[in-house]
Amino acid sequence: MAKPPDYGIIYNWDGAPHAYDAVPQTMDAFLERVYAPLEDTQVGALFWCVGEHHARWESALLEQLGDVHGHRYEDVYQYLIGENIRAMSERGEDPHAGIIERGRELGIAVYASVRMNDNHFGGKQPDELADAHDSELTRMRVEHPEWTLGDQTTAWYAASWDMSKPEVRAHRFAHVKEVCERYDWDGVELDWQRHAFHLPEDDAYRLRYTLTDLQRAIRQMTEAIGQQRGRPFYIAARVAGSLEMCRRIGYDVAAWIDEGLVDMLIPAGNAGTDPACEVAELKAMCVGTDVVVYPGFDSGVPGMTDGPEAGPMKLAMRNRGIASRHWWSGADAVYVFNWHGKRETHRELLNQIGSAETLQGTDKIFAATHRHLLSAGEWLGAYRRDRILGEAPGALKPTLSGDGPTATIEVGDDTAENRPSEVELRVRLSQWVKGDVVAVEWDGQRLSEGRSAHCKVADPYDISGVTSAVWLCFDLPAARVGQGRHEVKVILVERHPRMGVDLVLTDVELVVRY
Known part of the structure; x- marks a missing residue:
């Protein structure tokens, strides 16, 4: 045929x-x-x-x-x-x-x-x-x-x-x-x-x-x-x-x-x-x-x-x-x-x-794949068929060797051929408080301290000065973001001693704007 x-x-x-x-x-x-x-x-x-x-x-x-x-x-x-x-x-x-x-x-x-x-x-x-x-x-x-x-x-x-x-x-x-x-x-x-x-x-x-x-x-x-x-x-x-x-x-x-x-x-x-x-x-x-x-x-x-x-x-x-x-x-x-x-x-x-x-x-977001599961309610079990190797969300656990979870970002754009005007890596952390310290690596190289911005999903009317989740944002040179696979590692360096729950990595996103 x-x-x-x-x-x-x-x-x-x-x-x-x-x-x-x-x-x-x-x-x-x-x-x-x-x-x-x-x-x-x-x-x-x-x-x-x-x-x-x-x-x-x-x-x-x-x-x-x-x-x-x-x-x-x-x-x-x-x-x-x-x-x-x-x-x-x-x-x-x-x-x-x-x-x-x-x-x-x-x-x-x-x-x-x-x-x-x-x-x-x-x-x-x-x-x-x-x-x-x-x-x-x-x-x-x-x-x-x-x-x-x-x-x-x-x-x-x-x-x-x-x-x-x-x-x-x-x-x-x-x-x-x-x-x-x-x-x-x-x-x-x-x-x-x-x-x-x-x-x-x-x-x-x-x-x-x-x-x-x-x-x-x-x-x-x-x-x-x-x-x-x-x-x-x-x-x-x-x-x-x-x-x-x-x-x-x-x-x-x-x-x-x-x-x-x-x-x-x-x-x-x-x-x-x-x-x-x-x-x-x-x-x-x-x-x-x-x-x-x-x-x-x-x-x-x-x-x-x-x-x-x-x-x-x-x-x-x-x-x-x-x-x-x-x-x-x-x-x-x-x-x-x-x-x-x-x-x-x-x-x-x-x-x-x-x-x-x-x-x-065109502006794009390349992101780590989510493993999305339901524990109750409608369509229970439906999502188990999909995204079985999802790399987010995941708890940031203390490690003996200073390691952390790695997420894969696959960039489809040929950024050498068509150079973007802005490239931003951002990771979202849930249950974050001031005093938590994390390190972020891009393709094996540790990034300098990024900007933090409170996530307003749970505060849509912008009432509070703090929220339980934060975006950590890093500007990347376009030359470091070529077409293909990239790895982002997020490492828990220090958890606030008063926090009894895990700090959770919920999202890893690369925002490319032209």
């Missing part, structure tokens, strides 16, 4: 535009909602979520959204989606056909995005499904709780399908097959990361062949479609950001590449952006093949502390830094997920991150 086109940016829409207008939504209004954020940007492909568990078209195989509860909805959002789709169907209109036609007019490729094991059931357990009022439920899941993971995974995802069950794989294959054969897509995305809980936790690596079985069956089916149409029908697969987590979840990425079961690999987080996606490692595995690598973004970067910049500005700078790092690592293009918006919401970024050239001269 031919190598996939260079899309610059792939934009994944989760179907939310169905809920952006009152019932009945017109087709014109719907298509305007879908494409307004994409037009006149670097987006070359739309990956459209065709629905999680139901058909959003007339199907003899799959249930319709809301069927299980007689089209009585648990909230306004589900009502708007379900009834706007039903209204289109009753008018003889098909939103998927409309999306594909409009994409052709705009020169944007359109793929079906299929969530392979989506779980938005709010942590419900298999034995609770029969009494639950949830529009995402299907009769099959209610009637066959034994086909779910149950207590063989983290509790929040207990109602996810167990992909080792042949009945489940047959059902998922039939869903993907109907989607692919019914419409004139450019390809299909198998979104394995929504959500990344497919196999019994302790056996996932040994059962990885079952996921490969489904991936292989889908490839055989799409190849037949491509032959019938006389043009390629591509397969994209969204997988974990690290090869280690791919193995733990059950994604045999090496086999998928070697057997030609995938055309595009999208390393990405299960929950939030994974800024440390192993792009270079995946690219090395793809040498000698036509498989391309599109590292993914999500709506936010978990664990990133707000400030000193305003939240939206900081997130934009962080995203530009991540994109620059991905391009330096060898990415073929990039992918964005959950970037909901109107025409102007993300327009600046969508005209920057699609190439290394358009990122040049």
Whole structure:
């Protein structure tokens, strides 16, 4: 099969535009909602979520959204989606056909995005499904709780399908097959990361062949479609950001590449952006093949502390830094997920991150990766799949040899080619008081004493003269911040004797301004 086109940016829409207008939504209004954020940007492909568990078209195989509860909805959002789709169907209109036609007019490729094991059931357990009022439920899941993971995974995802069950794989294959054969897509995305809980936790690596079985069956089916149409029908697969987590979840990425079961690999987080996606490692595995690598973004970067910049500005700078790092690592293009918006919401970024050239001269933040975990509440366990080698946050402990934690900063910008006007290294310390002494090293060289500034996250109205967290800031000569990997070491020299809690390193950031 031919190598996939260079899309610059792939934009994944989760179907939310169905809920952006009152019932009945017109087709014109719907298509305007879908494409307004994409037009006149670097987006070359739309990956459209065709629905999680139901058909959003007339199907003899799959249930319709809301069927299980007689089209009585648990909230306004589900009502708007379900009834706007039903209204289109009753008018003889098909939103998927409309999306594909409009994409052709705009020169944007359109793929079906299929969530392979989506779980938005709010942590419900298999034995609770029969009494639950949830529009995402299907009769099959209610009637066959034994086909779910149950207590063989983290509790929040207990109602996810167990992909080792042949009945489940047959059902998922039939869903993907109907989607692919019914419409004139450019390809299909198998979104394995929504959500990344497919196999019994302790056996996932040994059962990885079952996921490969489904991936292989889908490839055989799409190849037949491509032959019938006389043009390629591509397969994209969204997988974990690290090869280690791919193995733990059950994604045999090496086999998928070697057997030609995938055309595009999208390393990405299960929950939030994974800024440390192993792009270079995946690219090395793809040498000698036509498989391309599109590292993914999500709506936010978990664990990133707000400030000193305003939240939206900081997130934009962080995203530009991540994109620059991905391009330096060898990415073929990039992918964005959950970037909901109107025409102007993300327009600046969508005209920057699609190439290394358009990122040049833009302000960025390159930062250490956070290991972000939840101990209670919603989505418990979701973040354990991501950023497994996160280097922050971490306690600064006294050591016998004067050592401390080391964080890696990967700078994607060629600062020799395009010299920044300002480079600032900053580290954030929580539970800091006057009298604490730390030393900071950049690439093995100790920095002179930096400036300190109180972090105002917990004091947004600037009432207090002190806070429990502080930023230590150091100006660096641009010549010391070349493209590539750098190490920042933070050493606890002296802890205030009255403090009985650890001093915690929460953030390590390199701010590059032009």
